[in-house]
Amino acid sequence: MKEHSDYGTEIASKWTEILNESIVNELYPTVHPIGRETFSLYKEFPTGVFEYALDIDGATTFIREKAIEPLKVSPAKINEAVDPGNINQDSTRIKPNHKNPVMVLQSEFLTDNKPFCINGNHRIFETNRSNNPEIEVFYFRELEFIHFFYDRLSQATYYLEIDFRNVMIDKRELLNKKNDAFAYKFIL
Numbered sequence: 001m002k003e004h005s006d007y008g009t010e011i012a013s014k015w016t017e018i019l020n021e022s023i024v025n026e027l028y029p030t031v032h033p034i035g036r037e038t039f040s041l042y043k044e045f046p047t048g049v050f051e052y053a054l055d056i057d058g059a060t061t062f063i064r065e066k067a068i069e070p071l072k073v074s075p076a077k078i079n080e081a082v083d084p085g086n087i088n089q090d091s092t093r094i095k096p097n098h099k100n101p102v103m104v105l106q107s108e109f110l111t112d113n114k115p116f117c118i119n120g121n122h123r124i125f126e127t128n129r130s131n132n133p134e135i136e137v138f139y140f141r142e143l144e145f146i147h148f149f150y151d152r153l154s155q156a157t158y159y160l161e162i163d164f165r166n167v168m169i170d171k172r173e174l175l176n177k178k179n180d181a182f183a184y185k186f187i188l
Contacts, residue, residue, distance in 0.1 A: 001167050007179065008167040014183035015160055026153040037100055038150065039118045043110055050157055052110060055150035056119045060100045062147050063138055070101065070136035075128035078104065078137055081115035082124050102137045105145055109161045115139070118148075143174060159186050 002012035030053040032038045037056040042049050062068075081104045102120030105111055117124060120137075127135045140148075149155040159182035166172055172180060 001164055004167050005170065007170075010179075011163050011167055011181045011183055014181065015163070018156060018183060018186055023153055023156055026151065028153055030151045030153065033150070036150075037119070041105075041110055041116070041118065052149065052154045052158065053151045054118055054145075054148045054154075056100050056103070056148075058150060059103060059119070059138075059145070059148045063101065068138060070138050072134045073137055075124055075132060075135045078115065078117075078124055078135065079128045081117040082121045083117065086117070086121040087125050088122070102135060104137055104139050106139070106141050107145070108142060109158060109165075156186055159183065 002009045029051050032040075032053065033055075036058075039054040039056055041052040041054060043052060100119050102123050103118050104115045105118055106113060106115045110116075124135060124137075146155065146158070149158065162174060163181045163183055166175070166181070172178060175181065
């Protein structure tokens with residue numbers, strides 16, 4: 001990144017500063033807080049796999065505070081967001097927990113721009129299997145879910161991925177100014 005351009009050098013330097021000043025002591029993998037509903041979203045990179053830690057209870061609070069309304073969608077259309085690996089085939093082992101709503105993310109950086117359910121996989125699956133006409137889903141796109149990360153390392157890695165791509169393609173996608181970067185938006 002730093003050898004790609006002057007802008008890349010500047011942004012790489014800022015990320016190095018962030019790493020050395022505030023992220024260096026973060027634990028990885030993240031310790032999930034006891035008593036809170038969380039979700040681990042795994043992303044493959046050329047150098048390995050990274051676990052993004054999402055706070056489902058925190059996301060629900062955010063939805064309430066912002067008075068966000070769910071979308072009513074056909075379960076057949078949103079069923080692609082369900083990860084089959086997250087569906088327990090043994091119904092006796094399923095513990096219904098509907099305190100948090102159905103939530104789906106779609107991110108170029110986290111989900112390869114495909115919808116991905118972070119809460120409510122079984123509800124989508126069962127609604128689709130039962131041929132119900134609709135299900136309420138909270139749908140979040142790029143940057144709309146930044147408050148869902150409960151650890152600083154997940155948030156930093158997400159921002160770093162956006163900055164890296166912007167440097168490499170020489171664009172400032174998701175930014176407003178020519179020399180802006182998410183490294184400057186990350187709070188130490």
